[in-house]
Amino acid sequence: MSSTDKELQEKMYAYLRRHHPEICRHWFDEISVAGVEGGLLRLVVNEPVRLKYLQRTCVPLFTEAAQSASGRLMTVRFVGSDVEKVDTSIKFARPVHVEDGSVEGGISETPLLLDEQVLLSPDYCFDAFVVGPGNRLAHAAALAVTSKLGRVYNPFFIHGAVGLGKTHLLQSVCQATLRNQPGARILYISCNTFMDAFHECVRIGRMSDFRLRFRNVDLLVIDDIHFLSRREQTQEEFFHTFNMLHQSGRQIVLSSDAAPSEIPDLEERLVSRFNSGLVARIDRPCYETRVSILKAKAKMHDLQLLDDVAAYVAARIDSNIRELEGALTKIRGVAMALGKTIDLDLAKEALGVNVIAIGSKNNQPSMQTILDSVAQYYDVKMTDLLGKRRHKSVVLPRQVCMWLARRHTRYSLQEIGGYLGGRDHTTVLHAVRTVTARSEMDGCLRTDVEHLEEGLKSSGFVSPTSPQ
Numbered sequence: 001m002s003s004t005d006k007e008l009q010e011k012m013y014a015y016l017r018r019h020h021p022e023i024c025r026h027w028f029d030e031i032s033v034a035g036v037e038g039g040l041l042r043l044v045v046n047e048p049v050r051l052k053y054l055q056r057t058c059v060p061l062f063t064e065a066a067q068s069a070s071g072r073l074m075t076v077r078f079v080g081s082d083v084e085k086v087d088t089s090i091k092f093a094r095p096v097h098v099e100d101g102s103v104e105g106g107i108s109e110t111p112l113l114l115d116e117q118v119l120l121s122p123d124y125c126f127d128a129f130v131v132g133p134g135n136r137l138a139h140a141a142a143l144a145v146t147s148k149l150g151r152v153y154n155p156f157f158i159h160g161a162v163g164l165g166k167t168h169l170l171q172s173v174c175q176a177t178l179r180n181q182p183g184a185r186i187l188y189i190s191c192n193t194f195m196d197a198f199h200e201c202v203r204i205g206r207m208s209d210f211r212l213r214f215r216n217v218d219l220l221v222i223d224d225i226h227f228l229s230r231r232e233q234t235q236e237e238f239f240h241t242f243n244m245l246h247q248s249g250r251q252i253v254l255s256s257d258a259a260p261s262e263i264p265d266l267e268e269r270l271v272s273r274f275n276s277g278l279v280a281r282i283d284r285p286c287y288e289t290r291v292s293i294l295k296a297k298a299k300m301h302d303l304q305l306l307d308d309v310a311a312y313v314a315a316r317i318d319s320n321i322r323e324l325e326g327a328l329t330k331i332r333g334v335a336m337a338l339g340k341t342i343d344l345d346l347a348k349e350a351l352g353v354n355v356i357a358i359g360s361k362n363n364q365p366s367m368q369t370i371l372d373s374v375a376q377y378y379d380v381k382m383t384d385l386l387g388k389r390r391h392k393s394v395v396l397p398r399q400v401c402m403w404l405a406r407r408h409t410r411y412s413l414q415e416i417g418g419y420l421g422g423r424d425h426t427t428v429l430h431a432v433r434t435v436t437a438r439s440e441m442d443g444c445l446r447t448d449v450e451h452l453e454e455g456l457k458s459s460g461f462v463s464p465t466s467p468q
């Protein structure tokens with residue numbers, strides 16, 4: 001890399017750190033500049049998962065930074081260092097049957113109708129996972145599974161409450177496997193996507209495609225398998241998929257919010273299959289682990305976090321790790337807005353109200369309270385509220401949850417999306433706007449939300465903020 005390229009890169013990073021710290025990662029240092037040609041700045045990225053992340057989410061902001069740093073119009077393109085590796089990641093991210101189908105022959109190459117392909121996050125790798133008493137077993141087993149695919153702990157089943165690192169560990173297994181065994185066929189998918197694919201294949205009469213896709217892998221990872229609850233037909237199909245893979249020594253990794261026997265309405269034979277491998281529970285992190293996690297997250301974002309600040313936050317937020325991250329984001333946001341460095345006073349100012357609010361009745365309702373009251377009011381199941389069904393009987397209640405959370409809590413759009421089945425912030429924003437606009441014209445909806453707000457207020461929190 002030439003010295004002008006290096007200089008350009010440093011200026012770009014300085015710009016990004018100042019204006020868009022949320023996308024900055026410590027490994028940006030490993031990206032190299034392959035030169036500028038005809039207004040195109042090519043940046044080389046070695047890791048396929050990082051490459052995918054940059055291509056997917058960072059092009060506009062890097063382009064903005066490059067233009068500001070160089071004073072010229074230019075576009076950024078992220079490229080892999082070798083074509084093989086890039087192909088692996090694409091193969092990984094797309095339904096496996098597309099590639100395998102062509103090898104097997106006789107199968108159409110039309111991809112299945114999947115609107116949600118779960119992509120890997122470069123942040124969710126073993127290196128970024130902090131180990132403590134609450135997750136030690138799950139972490140050790142995940143590592144073991146990765147090194148001996150299909151030969152130890154099969155299936156490997158992780159369970160624990162929301163925000164404790166299940167998805168992080170599942171994705172770490174995929175990323176490590178991708179790195180150690182580039183030829184392995186990996187399928188990482190959410191349970192909802194699995195169910196959608198199944199229903200779609202039943203509908204269009206392409207079950208052979210479905211089976212080819214799910215039974216032709218070396219590692220099948222399904223996140224949030226508890227959504228299989230009460231889905232008899234899908235459970236039946238999954239049972240056969242499971243057996244086929246298991247009998248041929250292929251690895252299965254699953255996560256759930258409850259232990260196998262505690263998932264409501266899950267067939268007994270599935271419960272016993274899930275219990276036949278290793279079941280590892282993740283518990284809430286202890287104080288020391290919370291401090292380490294805060295420090296690790298700060299480092300990942302190139303953020304200076306003094307010991308007393310980490311201790312202050314860790315002592316006050318003990319629910320889950322997503323909340324810890326939210327606190328860090330708030331502190332960083334306040335520091336940016338005020339143009340100050342992060343110290344204890346600033347952290348107190350940033351979290352003051354919110355810290356008391358966490359787990360407290362007096363300031364904001366908890367997300368669980370909102371979800372429970374909406375589920376009860378509209379008589380919908382919690383799994384539907386958090387799931388993927390788009391029937392209008394669940395879409396509106398789901399949007400109302402987002403609207404209430406936006407109005408009556410301090411969670412960010414992203415956090416609200418996280419609570420509602422992992423939806424992204426644009427979905428939440430859309431929901432908030434829809435409910436705001438509709439409740440102005442539709443008296444019934446207005447009455448609904450007023451009722452719900454009354455119910456929440458009776459649990460005693462202070463005045464709402466305006467949703468945007």
Ligand code: ADP
Pocket residue numbers: 123124128129130131135160161162163164165166167168169293296321322325
């Ligand atoms: P779950 O799937 O259990 O709801 P996630 O895996 O999505 O939780 O974790 C929520 C957030 O907390 C993620 O950003 C993840 O990186 C972080 N996290 C969870 N556990 C750890 C850990 N042990 N070390 C570092 N980060 C963690």
Ligand code: MG
Pocket residue numbers: 166167168223
């Ligand atoms: Mg998860």
